[in-house]
Amino acid sequence: MFIFAITNMENRKEQKIRTFEQILLQIAGLSVSQTHKVACIAFKKNFSSISSFGYNGTYPGAPINIETGGEEISLEPGLSGFLHAEDNMVSKFHERDAANHIVFVTLSPCRECTIRLVNAGFKEVYWIEDYRHQEHLEIFDRCGVKYGTIDDYVLAQK
Numbered sequence: 001m002f003i004f005a006i007t008n009m010e011n012r013k014e015q016k017i018r019t020f021e022q023i024l025l026q027i028a029g030l031s032v033s034q035t036h037k038v039a040c041i042a043f044k045k046n047f048s049s050i051s052s053f054g055y056n057g058t059y060p061g062a063p064i065n066i067e068t069g070g071e072e073i074s075l076e077p078g079l080s081g082f083l084h085a086e087d088n089m090v091s092k093f094h095e096r097d098a099a100n101h102i103v104f105v106t107l108s109p110c111r112e113c114t115i116r117l118v119n120a121g122f123k124e125v126y127w128i129e130d131y132r133h134q135e136h137l138e139i140f141d142r143c144g145v146k147y148g149t150i151d152d153y154v155l156a157q158k
Contacts, residue, residue: 013157016047020104021128021150023050028106031055033082034070040085042093042101042122051095054088056080077132078110086113090120099123104150111136118143126153 020043028039033056041053058081062071073081086109095101098121108131109117117125118139125140125147140147 010158013047014154017150017154017157020047020050024104024106024128027053027055028085031057031085032071033057033080034068034072035075035077035080036107038085038105038107040089040103040105042089042095042098042103045100045102045124051101052089052093054085054090054092056082056085056088058082084110084113086116090116093120102126102153104128107131108134108137111139114139118145124153126150 020041024039024041027041028037031037031039036056038056039053040055041050043050058071064070065072068075071082073079085105085107086103089103101122101124103117103122103125105125105127107129108127109125110131110133114136123145125145126149128150130149137147
């Protein structure tokens with residue numbers, strides 16, 4: 001009976017993780033990016049609430065760029081002119097306890113966003129897909145931040 005209860009609790013936690021992952025993907029769909037639709041959410045470690053979210057984009061009502069056919073300044077990687085999802089999430093995060101939150105991102109953070117998340121006080125960051133550059137993630141190591149893919153996070157819970 002007790003073993004069943006533990007297994008059931010593990011399944012329930014994984015169900016919550018996967019539900020938050022699906023919410024993340026839905027939020028990414030709000031981005032107008034033509035290349036990478038990226039979302040970021042911060043939620044309490046007990047999965048009781050989402051405290052903030054963001055997705056990549058520009059300002060409301062931005063004009064369409066004739067050269068790109070969208071709101072991007074450029075379609076070249078790293079030059080879209082968009083604010084990153086992590087920026088948008090951190091700017092709306094108004095809780096006092098960032099360390100008591102988990103951050104999920106659709107794409108692992110770039111160097112600047114890695115620093116931004118560390119400076120905001122987050123101690124756990126997980127993502128669905130790897131960003132093209134990964135060498136800056138050692139910043140997380142130096143700052144005591146747990147990180148990896150969401151699948152890594154699920155495995156660590158078992």
